[in-house]
Amino acid sequence: MSEAVTRPATAGPGLLASLDPLLRTWLPRQRWFAGKGRPITGFSLVAATELLPAGGRLGLHHLLVRVHQPHVPVQGAAPAPADCYQLLIGEREALPPRLAPALIGHVTEGPLAGRTVYEALYDPRPAEVILEALRARARIGGLRFERDPRQEIRPALVPRALTVEQSNSSVVYGDTFILKLFRRVHPGVNPDLELPLALAREGCSRVPAPTAWMRAELTGESYVLGVLQPYVQGAADGWELALRALAKGEDFGAEARALGRATAEVHTALARALPPVTVGRAQLDSMVDGMVERLDAAAQAVPALRPHAPGLRSAFRALADLAAEGQVWTAQRVHGDLHLGQCLRSPSGTWSLIDFEGEPARPPAERRMPQPTVRDVAGMLRSFDYAEHSVRPPVPGWAETCRAAYCSGYAEVDGRDPRTDPVLMRAYETDKAVYEVVYEARHRPDWLPVPLSAVRRLASSHLT
Ligand SMILES: Nc1ncnc2c1ncn2[C@@H]1O[C@H](COP(=O)(O)OP(=O)(O)O)[C@@H](O)[C@H]1O
Numbered sequence: 001m002s003e004a005v006t007r008p009a010t011a012g013p014g015l016l017a018s019l020d021p022l023l024r025t026w027l028p029r030q031r032w033f034a035g036k037g038r039p040i041t042g043f044s045l046v047a048a049t050e051l052l053p054a055g056g057r058l059g060l061h062h063l064l065v066r067v068h069q070p071h072v073p074v075q076g077a078a079p080a081p082a083d084c085y086q087l088l089i090g091e092r093e094a095l096p097p098r099l100a101p102a103l104i105g106h107v108t109e110g111p112l113a114g115r116t117v118y119e120a121l122y123d124p125r126p127a128e129v130i131l132e133a134l135r136a137r138a139r140i141g142g143l144r145f146e147r148d149p150r151q152e153i154r155p156a157l158v159p160r161a162l163t164v165e166q167s168n169s170s171v172v173y174g175d176t177f178i179l180k181l182f183r184r185v186h187p188g189v190n191p192d193l194e195l196p197l198a199l200a201r202e203g204c205s206r207v208p209a210p211t212a213w214m215r216a217e218l219t220g221e222s223y224v225l226g227v228l229q230p231y232v233q234g235a236a237d238g239w240e241l242a243l244r245a246l247a248k249g250e251d252f253g254a255e256a257r258a259l260g261r262a263t264a265e266v267h268t269a270l271a272r273a274l275p276p277v278t279v280g281r282a283q284l285d286s287m288v289d290g291m292v293e294r295l296d297a298a299a300q301a302v303p304a305l306r307p308h309a310p311g312l313r314s315a316f317r318a319l320a321d322l323a324a325e326g327q328v329w330t331a332q333r334v335h336g337d338l339h340l341g342q343c344l345r346s347p348s349g350t351w352s353l354i355d356f357e358g359e360p361a362r363p364p365a366e367r368r369m370p371q372p373t374v375r376d377v378a379g380m381l382r383s384f385d386y387a388e389h390s391v392r393p394p395v396p397g398w399a400e401t402c403r404a405a406y407c408s409g410y411a412e413v414d415g416r417d418p419r420t421d422p423v424l425m426r427a428y429e430t431d432k433a434v435y436e437v438v439y440e441a442r443h444r445p446d447w448l449p450v451p452l453s454a455v456r457r458l459a460s461s462h463l464t
């Protein structure tokens with residue numbers, strides 16, 4: 001076992017000031033930047049750590065930066081603190097052509113004047129520096145690189161940055177490991193490390209077990225910055241596979257059933273690791289209030305949602321009515337943002353679930369609250385619907401077959417079919433579709449018609 005490496009941090013005074021004008025243009029263009037559409041009014045430094053010396057052939061700076069923007073007012077809520085982002089900034093005299101897409105800009109003032117700065121994760125050397133630090137369990141300034149001592153990390157694994165659409169940024173090392181660096185970071189427990197660790201302790205093999213992780217230990221606050229986990233080689237995600245099946249006019253029922261089984265296995269293991277709670281009227285009422293508030297905020301933000309709001313509200317009211325009649329439910333820790341893209345199928349046909357961070361737009365504390373497992377089920381049902389509606393011509397009935405097969409698979413493991421609670425299911429599907437409307441309006445406006453078609457259906461579906 002290697003000795004921990006300790007090196008002091010550089011405070012980086014002036015560093016952020018010199019990057020300021022460049023970050024104002026570059027940040028809003030990044031997919032992971034959550035503050036799109038709002039002007040940036042300033043930056044403040046949370047921490048700066050020099051990972052490779054400044055001014056050398058290649059300098060490397062790890063930064064945690066608060067980005068100040070006007071608040072989106074949320075009724076009744078105190079203004080949230082400015083978002084904190086993790087940046088890995090490389091600096092060179094000039095960028096080689098292969099790194100051109102990673103360019104942030106040319107610095108004209110301050111300690112890095114004359115240098116070219118860029119997104120360092122796309123450069124193999126900085127990516128190696130991070131992996132080496134995890135292997136060595138290094139402590140550099142406030143950064144802590146930690147790992148499961150039972151898992152080995154071989155040296156000299158060749159890094160390549162992932163170029164898929166994602167909310168964070170990932171690097172694959174030698175097709176053996178994948179490191180996800182979180183972009184918008186919050187102090188406290190990160191469920192994307194917490195839950196996979198808990199599942200690994202339960203012996204649940206449906207979720208890759210974290211091999212190593214990176215944290216920042218700052219005055220009184222700890223941030224999870226990244227997680228390294230085994231890479232599922234040759235895997236395809238459920239979204240790709242569903243679209244492929246749709247393109248060929250193929251049924252996806254057998255895969256949907258297997259996914260239902262995998263989801264139930266993960267839920268069962270989570271319930272063993274972190275005890276479920278009973279949800280009575282008071283808690284249910286507050287959950288329903290949350291759904292109604294999210295709907296109201298969404299209708300404010302996306303005018304196309306407004307005509308459907310009364311019908312959608314009725315889905316939430318129906319759930320509150322059941323609670324008022326004395327019905328209780330069970331809640332537990334769940335995935336929180338389950339969809340086809342979070343399911344990986346290995347070449348041998350085994351499904352794994354990834355990305356337990358929860359919905360990126362929700363406050364961190366809310367993401368860790370126990371929820372009825374139907375929450376994840378509803379996410380997957382929405383995903384089958386998304387797939388059907390994203391191909392031309394649509395294949396009527398394709399999603400319905402998948403939805404039924406998924407619930408049957410779930411029931412085979414759990415013993416309870418999620419369809420036996422239609423009021424709960426409709427409320428959670430509605431909540432998810434509302435989230436998706438906001439997500440698409442912000443990130444992919446061309447996709448807005450997909451959740452809006454579900455909204456129309458859910459708003460007018462009357463239970464018998
Ligand atoms: N363990 C893994 N093995 C193989 N590929 C993975 C693994 N974990 C993630 N990926 C790939 O990385 C992508 C992004 O991962 P994800 O955890 O969803 O990141 P984000 O939170 O940024 O959306 C996934 O869609 C998948 O293609």
Ligand SMILES: O=P(O)(O)O[C@H]1O[C@H](CO)[C@@H](O[C@H]2O[C@H](CO)[C@@H](O)[C@H](O)[C@H]2O)[C@H](O)[C@H]1O
Pocket residue numbers: 165166167239337339340341342355359360379382383384386387436439
């Ligand atoms: O980035 P994440 O994977 O954490 O999740 C966010 O982005 C997803 C899109 O990439 C978004 O999912 C929505 O679109 C999917 C198709 O691209 C579809 O399968 C999902 O059902 C639908 O919700 C997800 O909501 C968002 O949180």
